[in-house]
Each structure stands twice: as structure tokens, then as C-alpha cells.
Amino acid sequence: MRVTVHYGSYNQRRYGKPWIGKITSWPVGGKAEIKWGSYLGDDDGGECEIEAEVGDIIRSGQKDGRGNGGSNDWFVVNSDGTCSCIDQSEARVAYNSKQEKPISAIDFSKVSDGELLAEVIKRGLKL
Numbered sequence: 001m002r003v004t005v006h007y008g009s010y011n012q013r014r015y016g017k018p019w020i021g022k023i024t025s026w027p028v029g030g031k032a033e034i035k036w037g038s039y040l041g042d043d044d045g046g047e048c049e050i051e052a053e054v055g056d057i058i059r060s061g062q063k064d065g066r067g068n069g070g071s072n073d074w075f076v077v078n079s080d081g082t083c084s085c086i087d088q089s090e091a092r093v094a095y096n097s098k099q100e101k102p103i104s105a106i107d108f109s110k111v112s113d114g115e116l117l118a119e120v121i122k123r124g125l126k127l
Contacts, residue, residue: 001081004047005060012043015070016063020048023057026095034059052077055098057091 007018018041021034037050048060056077064070074091075083086094108116 001052001054001077002049003052003056003058003077003081003083004049005058005075005083006047007039007041007045007062009045010043010062014065016065018046018048018060018062020050020058020060022050022052023059023091023095026092032057032059032091032095054079055094057095057098058083 003020005018005020010018018039020037020039022037023032024035025033027033035050037048039048040046050058052058054077058075058077059073060075061072062070074086074088076086076091076094077083
């Protein structure tokens with residue numbers, strides 16, 4: 001889905017162009033790696049956009065040339081396409097939980113009834 005963050009007008013002599021990115025990797029003890037999105041607009045305002053899925057971690061912000069008023073926000077993508085603002089530690093937890101592999105299903109179509117019954121008996125399960 002397309003995720004957008006709106007930015008209003010800004011003084012281009014003081015503020016940089018707004019940016020957005022999606023966390024693609026976060027090594028243990030390292031910095032998060034980002035795939036960058038696009039800003040569609042100018043100093044009169046616009047939107048940052050990027051493709052993301054539910055549960056992805058998004059960062060968006062804008063640099064202040066004076067060093068005291070910029071933004072650097074973390075978000076998690078919700079199932080309805082909205083984003084919830086979170087802090088960096090919450091972002092790390094959410095990223096790690098999304099990366100955990102689900103338990104794979106067993107394809108029982110390749111196992112005979114006799115093999116299944118033998119496994120049940122071997123484990124001592126009652127029918």
C-alpha cells in the first residue's frame with residue numbers, strides 16, 4: 001500500500017526537503033538501513049510517499065538548517081493504512097517481531113495414513 005506523510009509550507013532557506021524511508025534491515029548493535037521514498041511537492045507543501053506493508057517501520061522528517069527545529073519521526077503502518085507515531089525503541093521491537101518467521105505448516109498429503117498412525121502410537125496418544 002502507499003503510505004503518505006503530509007508536510008505544510010516551509011522556508012526553504014531554513015528547512016531541507018522533507019524525506020521518508022522504510023526500514024529494510026536493522027542489524028544487532030547497528031543502525032537501521034533505509035529504503036528511501038519520494039517527496040512530491042515544493043516549499044509550498046506536499047507529501048512524502050513510499051510503498052509499505054502492514055507492520056513496516058517508517059521514518060519521516062525534515063532537517064532544520066539552524067539545528068533546532070527539525071523533525072525525525074518513527075511510525076508503524078497500521079492495517080487500515082494509517083501510521084501510528086512511536087519512539088525508536090518501540091520501532092525496534094515492532095521491526096523484530098515482524099521479522100520472526102512463522103511456524104511452517106506440515107504438508108500431510110505426502111504422509112501415508114499408516115505413517116501418521118504409527119507416529120500417534122509412538123507418541124502414546126490415545127485415539
